Amino acid sequence: MKPRNNPLADLLDFDAPEASQDVLWSAGSPHAVSVLDGYVGIELDFFAQVLGPEGIMLDESVPLKKHILWVSAYGEEIIRLTINFNGSELPVANNNVMLDIDETVKRLPLSVDEDPTGWKVVDPLGRTRLEINTQPPTIKYWSGLIPAPPATLDATIYPDGLTSVALEAYDIFKPGQHESFPLAYVEREQRPHRATFAFHASANEKIAGTGERFAPMNLSGRTLILENADALGVNNRRCYKNVPFYVSSRPYGLLILTSAHTRLSLADISTRANQAMIEDGLVDLFVIGGRNIERILYNYRLLTGFPHEVPLWSYGVWMGRMTYFTAEETRQVAARLREEAFPSDVIHVDTGWFDKDWICDWGFSPRTFPNPHDYLKEMRSNGFRVTLWQLPSVSAQTHLYAPALENQYIASKNGMSGFSNFGDSGSAATIDFTNPRAVAWYQGLLEELLRMGVAAIKTDFGETIDLQADYAGMDAKRLHNLYSLLYQKAAFDITEKVTGKGLIWARAGWIGNQRYPVHWGGDSACTWDGMAGSLRGGLHLGLSGYAFWGHDIAGFHGLPDFMNSWPSDELYVRWTQFGVFSSHFRYHGTSPREPYEYPAVANLVRQWWNLRYALIPYLVEQGQQIVHTGLPMLQALIFHHEDDPMCWHIDDQYYFGNAFLVAPIMNDDGIRDVYLPAGKWIDFWTGEVLEGNRWLKKLRMSLEHIPVYVKFGTQVPVYPYRVQCSDEMDLTKAVKVAFDDQYRGLRSSVLGTVVTL
The missing domain is CATH 2.60.40.1760 (glycosyl hydrolase (family 31))
Known part of the structure; x- marks a missing residue:
């Protein structure tokens, strides 16, 4: 409908025919x-x-x-x-x-x-x-x-x-x-x-938050629709994770x-x-209130819940694509990652583990994944955990549909609607998570997989439901935005019950979903603007109560060819660098994402993976802290510098935990400006000490590096040995690197024995 520049129409819909x-x-x-x-x-x-x-x-x-x-x-x-x-x-x-x-x-x-x-x-x-x-x-x-x-x-x-x-x-x-x-x-x-x-609203007021908003840092001057949708990327106004919460600079x-x-x-x-x-x-x-941004977010979590801690292994490398189709294919990927010394912890199997691609029946195909117990045990013995994709609907093509319909585990009215934008998924009916019996039934499907040895479930979709269907406990329009919370809670709770520590990989969100980590940034394009949009979304999500967040490295879908346009070598490396300094580090996309598929940069990527594993003690330390505060792992600058007006307009830099200031490179040229906020900083690579409250203009970075600075005086725990997976780590052997006048750069520190960068 055309905007009328009239609040009665543009906000209150009085121009709608039904509003007469x-x-x-x-x-x-x-x-x-x-x-x-x-x-x-x-x-x-x-x-x-x-x-x-x-x-x-x-x-x-x-x-x-x-x-x-x-x-x-x-x-x-x-x-x-x-x-x-x-x-x-x-x-x-x-x-x-x-x-x-x-x-x-x-x-x-x-x-x-x-x-x-x-x-x-x-x-x-x-x-x-x-x-x-x-x-x-x-x-x-x-x-x-x-x-x-x-x-x-x-x-x-x-x-x-x-x-x-x-x-x-x-x-x-x-x-x-x-x-x-x-x-x-x-x-x-x-x-x-x-x-x-x-x-x-005061004239100079700045606003941030509202969920995973793919928009500039200051949202003042925008009108937002808080209605969850499959955003179909990260460069538009749609949103996978709307949260009706904002934080103001007032504050x-x-x-x-x-x-x-x-x-x-x-x-x-x-x-x-x-x-x-x-x-x-x-x-x-x-x-x-709270008088500062972190305290306000802490108070928000006091109301809506704190995130659970995540397991150590989840901080490692996750490798996936859309999709591996056989157990043998995943064995080959795992073996090659080990043979070529790419440390990694997770093999993710997306839509291809069923008898028919995309037709989710929560059962391994006996043709392509025979003997799943033995398969999962074998993968685990090699240091790999396996995670699986699924979605919150039941296809009419599965054996589950008839009993689910008979027992009202699925909501159905006037036919069914499809959930997926891909493949021949057919019609499907929404699982009714307002029905306790449906929740128990769904959890039973997951429990069998988890007891078999599956490490975690990817709770894909959940942004939309069939609005024409009848649900046991709520009107469909009120359930729509809330649905992902009920869905993710069900999956998280059964994972926690079976494995001892809850973890999911989720896309949708609303109020409270931060209690059930981890969430990822959706279906970004394999482009520089896809990378930039992902970062913007992560920053706003962190200002909406979420602590743990990842993104598909190096973008999910190709452009212009959705399935067959691959990310460039430069984008693959730069997005890898961004991922190393994110809470969770997962490769996924419509084309292959294994580093050996990018031979010109594979050796460089290996070193960045080594750096990621060296930083896992720091991730664990920060993760244990942020679940009791208002902070996310990926922090907008305003968490620390809310009184600096400049920081309310920066959406391409961030704090990684409380020590690192990270400025990803998001162009082919390797050039960018960096804003150093007030304080004393150390260049992570060289050890140079810099004073803040200034811009560093037109920094030129080789493909090996991005601008990374560390707050002067901090001590960062690192792992001083190379490993192939987190199973090999004994965190009591972690050592601390002091970033002070004695720090002479990465190569001169203990990190130089693990990483060649």
């Missing part, structure tokens, strides 16, 4: 405040507004409606605002699968102080956490040409008692011509249909607790407002 009889109800000034069990209830009048020639105008013929906005405090740095336009129930925190509230977070009882200007909501420490202004705006009357502005909700939240986050109260040109509403909802056929809210975070389709406009439709439209009658917001 919709009624907008906007909040007026509060007239009563009450306290119930430590919750503060703000009673609001809502006034009917109808479309007219001058915009949207008050319909005085319709009686007003009353709704209660509930305010609650979660600890000392989080305020929750909840209003249910279908009723006035108190918010309940423990019955929502998106939340996993830490036991340390206690709800603080709130009280109310009244003064001539309105009300103050106060916590037990005497701090004002929300302020309601009931005074009319100051005016100096001299003309009656334009009516006075209508009464509205004028409130400021202080999530941590200090940071102020105001609702956008008067975002109007004149009455009837609004750019946003502080709080409103739209009624269709006398039922709440969608809702909207708006916070004030604060906002979690919109919903699984409904949501439109989020960040100082775009109105440059004065960060506003959203939720396709639901419930608005449930957590305004999160």
Whole structure:
């Protein structure tokens, strides 16, 4: 639909044919405040507004409606605002699968102080956490040409008692011509249909997060559709992992607790407002303080869950393609990797382990993978773990379909829909993860594989479901975005039960999926912009609560030929270098990705793989830390330098853990600018000491190197021996490299005995 440059259309969809009889109800000034069990209830009048020639105008013929906005405090740095336009129930925190509230977070009882200007909501420490202004705006009357502005909700939240986050109260040109509403909802056929809210956006405010956004670092000035989709790459507005959460430079975070389709406009439709439209009658917001980015993300994880730790072997090299078709083919790949001294831990088998490619029945083909128990045992004895692809639907071509349909393990209505964009996958029905019996059935399929010796499951897809089907526990539109969380939880939990440590390889995401690592960046193109888009997505995902993330090295699909355009040697090396400094390091694509298939650069790639294994003690150390903090492994510069405006605009550099500053090369020329933030830095390769807070212009790097710097004074644990897989590592033998005045470069350090770079 063509944008109208009108918020009633562009945000609230009043231009849709089905919206012709919709009624907008906007909040007026509060007239009563009450306290119930430590919750503060703000009673609001809502006034009917109808479309007219001058915009949207008050319909005085319709009686007003009353709704209660509930305010609650979660600890000392989080305020929750909840209003249910279908009723006035108190918010309940423990019955929502998106939340996993830490036991340390206690709800603080709130009280109310009244003064001539309105009300103050106060916590037990005497701090004002929300302020309601009931005074009319100051005016100096001299003309009656334009009516006075209508009464509205004028409130400021202080999530941590200090940071102020105001609702956008008067975002109007004149009455009837609004750019946003502080709080409103739209009624269709006398039922709440969608809702909207708006916070004030300051002129220099920067925004990041919202999921795996393939966009520049500062999202201010964009309108985003938070509706999961198969993004079909990493260079468009679609998103595999939407998260209705953002972090602001002011600083604060906002979690919109919903699984409904949501439109989020960040100082775009109105440059004065960060506003959203939720396709639901419930608005449930957590305004999160903390006074710095990491603390805000920590508080977000306190609400939605911390990531689990990942096993040591997962930090090694994963080798795959779309796809290996036989056990013998994987044996040959594994043998050659060992013969040519490419250290590696995982062989991934994608769509080709079934009787028919893409037709997932969770069973090894007896023709191409005979004796799977023996096969998996053999691979494991050679230091390789095997991971398997599958998807959350049941094909009508499998023996599982009929019993699954009979037992309502799959959702079906008016036929079936296909899940895959590839191959002859036929029609398939969605597994209903809202049905506990379906979850148990699905976990049983995985459990058999895991007990057989499979190391982990690739939980592909999950971004879309059949919206025409009936599901046991939820309306399809509300389930859509939430589906991946239920799907990944089921796979992760059974993996943890069988193997002792949970791990999946997942593509989709929403609120809470960070609890179940690992996630990867989707189907990037084998191009420089595919690499750049992947990094952008990873940075925003790390600002959305996710800790562990990988990407397909060196891109997933070819261009212009999807299956047969291979990555260039230069791209293969540069993406490898990016992968070494990522939490997880996996090769995958539509064409071969084994390093010996790129003979001109294979020796160089081997050295980078050796560096990866040397850094595994550092990865383990960082991994153990970040699961208890707000940090991801791949960190945007604003985690450490949020007061530096430059860092809010850098999306091609990052911190790798707390020590390394990494600037991948993403062009054929080997030239790039690097921004060194404030502080003292050491060149990882040469040992040169540099002062930060400056640009290094037009650095020219040979194919062997990319710009990597280490914070002066840090000590990085490394493994001082070459290994072929993580099974050979004894982490008690790790040693620390001190990056100080005595460091003379990689070759002069213990790393020089392991890596020739």
